[in-house]
């Protein structure tokens with residue numbers, strides 16, 4: 001069960017390779033250990049989901065890749081290799097030239113990305129500033145992309161401002177803008193959280209279709225397991241700053257190896273029997289991220305926790321070819337039965 005080969009689930013040259021990433025936020029109360037020893041791959045042409053409860057570090061991970069961190073953030077070791085180049089050691093200008101070109105992002109709130117006082121046309125033309133072609137060619141590409149994301153009468157709507165569109169339509173416009181530059185990697189940070197369930201399904205289907213068409217990879221951050229199952233090829237489960245388990249969608253949903261993943265699946269409203277009147281929750285609370293980094297991060301909520309879980313950080317154990325989890329139980333070869 002214990003892996004012999006270091007990180008067997010990580011391929012030789014993925015599009016994005018995060019290795020041993022730790023990130024702290026300096027605060028008056030001490031250092032918040034927001035990311036702990038995170039290693040993760042996004043292979044070319046694949047969609048990787050990052051799932052976890054609120055505060056588990058999903059957005060911090062996404063923003064770290066984009067280089068959009070606040071001043072109090074400090075990466076203390078780690079590497080983020082994008083197309084083989086370490087983003088953490090790149091000059092500001094080299095990194096800047098990747099953003100909005102090879103790397104693109106969709107935010108939870110579309111108004112974060114859209115300028116409220118500029119027309120959709122001017123914003124969609126501006127985003128193509130590195131692309132070849134005249135203004136009218138860029139305008140034509142914008143219309144085509146708006147059509148692809150399902151904006152009705154795109155030619156007539158170009159002169160509208162963001163507030164003229166509904167929330168769902170604004171998110172479609174953001175997707176159109178993010179994909180207009182044909183990025184190699186699209187980072188989507190909870191892009192459907194602000195939308196109702198019907199719109200969420202539409203946006204997930206849209207992302208799926210466009211990803212296939214453009215051939216880009218997506219790092220999809222979500223706390224919605226159903227959306228992840230629908231869209232992703234691979235899933236990483238985060239808890240309190242750590243990736244505690246990762247594998248294919250099938251591995252995670254049908255053969256979870258970590259007690260936290262099991263608990264998360266048991267609490268998923270999409271899987272709960274209709275006769276149940278109260279939604280189950282995971283007992284206990286997420287630990288303070290200010291604390292020591294020693295021991296299993298999930299031990300305070302785990303019914304299987306032992307002394308070893310207090311004293312020793314679990315390494316990744318291989319459950320399947322492409323499937324790993326950080327839990328001492330796997331070392332002892334007695335998988336948790338639910």
Ligand SMILES: Nc1ncnc2c1ncn2[C@@H]1O[C@H](COP(=O)(O)OP(=O)(O)OP(=O)(O)O)[C@@H](O)[C@H]1O
Pocket residue numbers: 025026027032034052053054055056057058059060061070072223289
């Ligand atoms: N600028 C900051 N300074 C101090 N702590 C921060 C800062 N930004 C985030 N954190 C802390 O880092 C941890 C991870 O936060 P993050 O927003 O990445 O979680 P998340 O999983 O994306 O949560 P959500 O689903 O609610 O967006 C949290 O404990 C959060 O309070």
